[in-house]
Amino acid sequence: MLVANAQAAGQDNTWYAGAKLGWSNFYGVDHNDAIKDAADITDESNDALGAGAFAGYQINQNVGVELGYDWLGEYKYDVTDKLDPTMKGDDKVTAQMVQLTMKIGFPVADSLDLYGRLGGAYAWADSRELDNDDGAAFVGALGAEYAIDRNWATRLEYQYTTPLGDMDLDHTGVELDNGLLSIGMLYRFGQEAPEPVVVPPPMPEPTMVDQSFSLSSDVLFDFNKATLKPQASQALDTLYSQIEAARPKDGTATVMGYTDRLGADGYNQKLSEHRARTVADYLIGKGLPASKVQVQGMGESNPVTGSSCASGTKRELIVCLAPDRRVEVKVEGVSEVAQ
The missing domain is CATH 2.40.160.20 (Porin)
Incomplete structure (x- = not known):
């Protein structure tokens, strides 16, 4: 031809x-x-x-x-x-x-x-x-x-x-x-040119999403509390935007709360659960599907500071152990391809 x-x-x-x-x-x-x-x-x-x-x-x-x-x-x-x-x-x-x-x-x-x-x-x-x-x-x-x-x-x-x-x-x-x-x-006579065939560019292949985000509990909560500070909304809004940018499709978000080693184990476990639930409820209110959000209280496990805060006054230990007091959000799923 x-x-x-x-x-x-x-x-x-x-x-x-x-x-x-x-x-x-x-x-x-x-x-x-x-x-x-x-x-x-x-x-x-x-x-x-x-x-x-x-x-x-x-x-x-x-x-x-x-x-x-x-x-x-x-x-x-x-x-x-x-x-x-x-x-x-x-x-x-x-x-x-x-x-x-x-x-x-x-x-x-x-x-x-x-x-x-x-x-x-x-x-x-x-x-x-x-x-x-x-x-x-x-x-x-x-x-x-x-x-x-x-x-x-x-x-x-x-x-x-x-x-x-x-x-x-x-x-x-x-x-x-x-x-x-x-x-x-x-x-x-009168033969018209055919309409050009527009071939759309191939859609990008979806990729696996496996990302973790961490926020200091001291930014979100007062010490030994599970109620959000007034200024915590700005940090959580930024966290929600980061999760949306990952565009997980049919993915899950796991919210994990951590405390420091100060206090009884059982008390710290419940406090970590309450803090994780507070953050999860905020993110659900912003738009995350409730059925796709899991909550875990991790207590004082997996400390970030390790053995670096071995001694000191209680006030000194509270300051030193601040990195252990945190909330982590793990997002898993398949990226949603932008249309």
């Missing part, structure tokens, strides 16, 4: 015009009985050069109507008097016609169309020795049409026509059929 999406049949409701040239063959020749009785028919020349021009209207991809003129060439022969062989002469029958056919096409590829034409013609057959004969004829054709580009196409066609001439001695004295094998070129 030289041009993508070129249609051999052309676009609907458009006109076309073209010309053809090829080999014209006369066959099934039958002379008037009076001629055959009186003379020998010899040196018949059944082949000739044929040509034509045509114009058509493409109704849709499968159906069109075509009007054409064909010069079918000359059938030549010699006549020898049976009683006097010295009486010899030659004669010829020239044939031409105007035809109107319906064209039925069958696309086999974007640029290739197989078709048939069927209809009638008004034909003229002219014999040099006898009178002209004109009248109706039958026309049928089979062919293939190939689109070179959006406007130009070429076709290969075999056309059959019958009958031509008339055996009556008042006319050509000859009746014959014709087959025309031709190659043609045609131009299609």
